[in-house]
Amino acid sequence: MSIKVLSPGLLTSIQDLGRYGYQKYGVIVSGGMDTYALRLANLLVGNKEGEATLEMTLMGPSLLLEADLLLAITGGDLSPTINGESVPQGRPVLVRKGSVLKFGALKSGCRSYLAVRGGYDIPEVMGSKSTYLRAKIGGYQGRALLQGDILPVRCSSPLSLAESLEKTMGSRSFAFPSWYVGKSYVSETSQEYKVRVIPNSQFPLFSPDSRKQLFQQPFQVTTQSDRMGYRLSGASLQLTEPLEMVSEAVALGTIQVPPDGNPIILLADRQTVGGYPKIAQVAGADISTVAQIKPGSRIWFVEISLAEAERLYAAREADIQRITITVQSQLAGITT
Amino acid sequence: MSESIKNEISDAKILPFGESAILIEFGKGIDPEIHSRVKVFTEDLDLNPLPAMIEYVSAFSSVTIFYNPMKVRKMQKDVPEEKSLLTFEIVAAMVREKLCKLERGADYTPRIVEIPVCYGEEFGPDLQYVAECNKLTVDEVIHIHSHGEYLVYMIGFAPGFPYLGGMSETIATPRRQSPRMSIPAGSVGIAGMQTGVYPIATPGGWQLIGNTPVELFRLQDNPPTLLQSGDRIRFYPISRKEYEEYKGGRS
Amino acid sequence: MLTFDEIKEVIRMVEQSSIQHFELEQETSKIVISKAGVHRVQTDSRVSLEALQAVPTAAKGEQHLAEEIPDVQAEPLHTIVSPTVGTFYMASEPGADSFVKVGEEVECHTIVCVLEAMKLFNEVVAGVKGTIVERLVNDGDFIEYGQPLFLVKIES
Structure with a gap:
């Protein structure tokens, strides 16, 4: 079982939930940018939620499915089609061998995830299948996908749902159930997003004006943004007085401010340590929105307390737990 | 909850860092004494990891612990909602307890790692420049660089890349005006008061003085790096022939 | 932890399936639903479920059912009823166009709404060919199993 890459898209790479435990050796975490969408994609095909998926960015790939496959697409809407026919997101889709899954124009979001039943059969490196692009390790030969690549897919026991889809499929090239899970983000037509942040312990070191500016005007995501971080432009944020700072660890969602005053939100491919002052920390529950x-587009930062961030985090996990239960019962053929 | 909690015994500051991490500051600045506390603490963490801990990152003067907040929450499942603590407070209490158990003035035994370097040739295109900058001969630069003992303060920037302290001021050289697009793996360089070794090929602005045939990043090993925080390292010069033999012997 | 409403939904899902025994263990709670002695328990559980039901929506649904009967006799109207419990949505996401409007023609496979239960969205199809005459519920309403959603004038 395999998938052949007919065209690779802008940046398509294998990502799971990341490589943990090696940051102290300078090995970055990597992993999916929108881990909520990534987990959903896996749940929808009955995989473990942390299985490797394909992360597709802005412009998706064209893929030839060389076997009957059960797959799921989540996250941003890259107008996926199978043999030219529109295919829905957020649900398991059984697809016939020989079909072409093609991603087209970006309708909403920024990144889409493709999970296949059984997962991509590639080796783990340091406990993860995520692609660490700069060090060229993990994923598919340590790099983004290229034309002609063949992605092996692991065999897995058939799901009851796939069997019933098979029966209703007839001569069509794909079939899907009448239920789906909601999008991982709120698509906004205004191109403005609210992102909740917790002030960092270095927040008071910024000038009173900069501290106000952070919440009183939007910041634009610049084109120099990538998997490592989003570079923002807007008000120039400045410290009250120069700070002698030595490098220390950074985290997913850390907003650091280099001397030019333009904040950077650190994301999946962030380095393990950084030497710039940190003004705030994006709430874990909003990382998928940022991704x-x-x-x-523009971001309005909204200040929340640590207690609120913890509550949002727990609420998000509870949501995923609910989805897991309902999806698993649907996949096992327990219909309501 | 941005207020720091002082620890009577070690004076380490414990600070929240988002809802999934906690920062422990042992002091400010680059100082072997402060770093030794970092190392003593992380050695203890290696032996007795905190429950719910995912991993830690140690730096010059601080340690950051990443944890799973859901696992921490579970630890107080019998506590009624209104009395429940922030997960940060629970982790902070565990860290504080750990710090209290550490002996005052406790130290660790550093590993000594010797790294062979072929100085100059095509490996060290900036060796001459470093000498000129400091009004020294090339041999003097090699002598000074290979007679120091360097402390690995932390690993970061790239897999296995050591931030080293202890270089002699007499060979300090500013960074290159325009960074090179690619520096080969194994390159030994100087940037300002720092010296370092590149484990993987990356762009960079360091003044290159030599190259080591030793691999600093080893995917297949655990740990995957030659060096770790707290190691003391020495460089020793080798000839071109020894360099080739080392490389050949390894493959 | 599951809320009271979610526990109701789980019970309902299990009740309407062929499952005889269901166990769900979460971090702090465990639910065991067993249908031993199917006939008797089924009756009993239905009674208890009715007692649990959110009274206003259930009552509203019954009203519509009652109103519908003379209508059906007068002209060929089809009632699209809910196949599940959940929250009623007219559109796939906030701000999007609704699936159908009153006066619009539908085919058998036209999606008329979605019902959300425990974060899962279920599409409801018209089931008949005809014209939507009336929408009987509002966006965001909690819908019971079997509750009427739309009236469709069947094409003759």
């Missing part, structure tokens, strides 16, 4: 914001 779906494309360059040119």
Whole structure:
């Protein structure tokens, strides 16, 4: 079982939930940018939620499915089609061998995830299948996908749902159930997004004006944004007085401010340590929203307390737990 | 909850860092004494990891612990909602307890790692420049660089890349005006008061003085790096022939 | 932890399936639903479920059912009823166009709405060819199993 890459898209790479435990050796975490969408994609095909998926960015690939496959697409809407026919997101889709899954124009979001039943059969490196692009390790030969690549897919026991889809499929090239899970982000037509942040312990070191500016005007996501981080432009944020700072660890969602005053939100491919002052920390529950914001859009930061961030985090996990239960019962053929 | 919690015994500051991490500051600045506390603490973490800990990152003067907040929450499942603590407070209490158990003035035994370097030739295109900058001969630069003992303060920037302290001021050289697009793996360089070794090929602005045939990043090993925080390292010069033999012997 | 409403939904899902025994363990709670002695328990559980039901929506649904009967006799109207419990949505996401409007023609496979239960969205199809005459519920309403959603004038 395999998938052949007919055209690779802009940046298509294998990502799972990341490589943990090696940051102290300078090995970055990597992993999916929108881990909520990534987990959903896996749940929808009955995989473990942390299985490797294909992360597709802005412009998706064209893929030839060389076997009957059960797959799921989540996250940003890259107008996926199978043999030219529109295919829905957020649900398991059984697809016939020989079909072409093609991603087209970006309709909303920024990144889309493709999970296949059984997962991509590639080796783990340091406990993860995520592609660490700069060090060229993990994923598919340590790099983004290229034309002609063949992605092996692991065999897995058939799901009851796939069997019933098979029966209703007839001569069509794909079939899907009448239920789906909602999008991982709120698509905004205004191109403006609210992102909740917790002030960092270095927040008071910024000038009173900069501290106000952070919440009183929007910041634009520039085109110099990538998997490592989003570079923002807006008010120039400045410290009250120069700070002698030595490098220390950074985290997913850390907003650091280099001397030019333009904040950077650190994301999946962030380095393990950084030497710039940190003004705030994006709430874990809003990281997936950030991951779906494309360059040119604007972010309004909203201040929340640590207690609120913890509550949001727990609420998000509870949501995923609910989805897991309902989806698993649907996949096992327990219908309501 | 941005207020720091002082620890009577070690004076380490414990600070929240988002809802999934906690920062422990042992002091400010680059200082072997402060770093030794970092190392003593992380050695203890290696032996007795905190429950719910995912991993830690140690730096010059601080340690950051990443944890799973859901696992921490579970630890107080019998506590009624209104009395429940922030997960940060629970982790902070565990860290504080750990710090209290550490002996005052406790130290660790550093590993000594010797790294062979072929100085100059095509490996060290900036060796001459470093000498000129400091009004020294090339041999003097090699002598000074290979007679120091360097402390690995932390690993970061790239897999296995050591931030080293202890270089002699007499060979300090500013960074290159325009960074090179690619520096080969194994390159030994100087940037300002720092010296370092590049484990993988990356762009960079360091003044290159030599190259080591030793691999600093080893995917297949655990740990995957030659060096770790707290190591003390020495460089020793080798000839071109020894360099080739080392490389050949390894493959 | 599951809310009271979600526990109701789980019970309902299990009840309407062929499952005889269901166990769900979460971090702090465990639910065991067993249908031993199917006939008797089924009756009993239905009674208890009715007692649990959110009274206003259930009552509203019954009203519509009652109103519908003379209508059906007068002209060929089809009632699209809910196949599940859940929250009623007219569109696939906030701000999007609704699936159908009153006065619009539908085919058997036209999606008329979605019902959300425990984060899962279920599409409801018209089931008949005809014209939507009336929408009987509002966006965001909690819908019971079997509750009427739309009236469709069947094409003759």
